[in-house]
Amino acid sequence: MSDLPPSRRSALRVLAGFGALALGASACGTGDSERAAGPSTTGQSAPKDEDRRMPAEWESHARTFMSWPALASVWEDDLPFVRKDIARIARAISEYEPVVMMARPDQRAAAQKACGSEVVVLLDRAFPGTPPDSWSRSSDQALSVLSEATDARGRPFEIIDLPQPDPDLITGYSDAFLSTYANFSIGNDAVYMPKFGDQKADARARGILQEQFPERDIVQLGIDTIATGGGGIHCATHEQPGKPVA
Numbered sequence: 501m502s503d504l505p506p507s508r509r510s511a512l513r514v515l516a517g518f519g520a521l522a523l524g525a526s527a528c529g530t531g532d533s534e535r536a537a538g539p540s541t542t543g544q545s546a547p548k549d550e551d552r553r554m555p556a557e558w559e560s561h562a563r564t565f566m567s568w569p570a571l572a573s574v575w576e577d578d579l580p581f582v583r584k585d586i587a588r589i590a591r592a593i594s595e596y597e598p599v600v601m602m603a604r605p606d607q608r609a610a611a612q613k614a615c616g617s618e619v620v621v622l623l624d625r626a627f628p629g630t631p632p633d634s635w636s637r638s639s640d641q642a643l644s645v646l647s648e649a650t651d652a653r654g655r656p657f658e659i660i661d662l663p664q665p666d667p668d669l670i671t672g673y674s675d676a677f678l679s680t681y682a683n684f685s686i687g688n689d690a691v692y693m694p695k696f697g698d699q700k701a702d703a704r705a706r707g708i709l710q711e712q713f714p715e716r717d718i719v720q721l722g723i724d725t726i727a728t729g730g731g732g733i734h735c736a737t738h739e740q741p742g743k744p745v746a
Contacts (some may be wrong), residue, residue, distance in 0.1 A: 558686045558713075560742030561597050566590055567736075568603035568621075581725040587614040589733055592719050594618040597688040646719040656662040662708060663701045671697035674722040678702065681705040683732025686713070688742075692733050 558729045561734065566589070567576060569582045590599050600618045603611040612621045650656050662681045670679050681701075684693035691713050695702040723733060 519661070555741040555744065557739060560744075561688050562740040562742040563598035563600055564685075565591050565738045565740065566599060566601050568601055568607055570604050570607060574592060575725075575729070578725050578728065582729065583611075583614060585721075585723045585726045586736060587616075589723070589736060590615045590619045592692060592721055593685075593687055593690075596690045596717075607666055608735075660708065660712060662705045665696040665698035665701040669696075669698035669701075671722075672727050674728045676728065676730045678727045678730050678732055680732065681709075683734045684709065685733045685737050686716070687739070689715075690717040690719050692719050692721060692737075694723045694733060695725065696724075696727070 554742055566586065569579060572579050575582050590601055593599050593620075594616070599615070601611055601615055601619050602619045603621050603623065605623050608621050608623060612619070615621065665679050665681075667679070670677070672679065679696050681693055684691055686692075691709055693706065693709060695706075706718050706720055721733065726732065726736060
């Protein structure tokens with residue numbers, strides 16, 4: 501497949517909403533529904549605006565949310581393969597933290613079987629006007645960070661270069677194949693990153709991330725079909741903040 505159909509190109513640029521969740525009976529027989537439910541706020545006062553903050557991705561996660569690929573009109577013949585990639589990511593993350601997978605009602609059982617009992621599968625409806633697919637974040641996340649840029653305190657950023665795999669050695673295909681190691685995801689005690697088949701570049705990228713995250717496991721995963729659609733691990737996941745930093 502050398503070109504993406506228009507439906508997939510447009511889907512990659514859609515910020516799909518989770519929609520309304522059917523909680524309660526929608527958690528699939530894992531006996532772990534408490535992991536999917538948020539902590540009770542009964543008797544607690546809401547935090548003041550000045551006390552609110554959005555934690556960094558590398559801080560504690562309560563759980564990670566993902567969405568089950570739904571549409572053959574988007575993925576065509578690749579649909580079963582991208583589902584395998586998504587399930588592989590979900591299973592890996594569930595080794596370190598709870599995972600909640602959003603799925604269409606008619607696909608919930610298949611998603612649960614593919615992802616395993618440690619992943620809680622909930623019913624999902626797409627945001628009106630958007631396709632009900634796995635891109636719960638826009639995949640257009642590439643940013644050019646200039647070396648002279650600074651953070652909010654005026655401190656210069658340290659730029660860490662990651663290698664690029666050899667196009668002749670990668671195991672994926674298509675003109676839109678996203679062969680970047682930068683689309684990794686940071687979780688509780690682990691970093692999830694892709695591998696593309698260029699063993700030298702895969703190992704070098706893993707080593708660089710291990711240096712940057714010495715106290716976390718580096719988990720490399722094959723995501724060729726996701727990357728063929730222009731996506732990555734970071735695009736396919738979204739964390740719920742956990743315990744605030746003291």
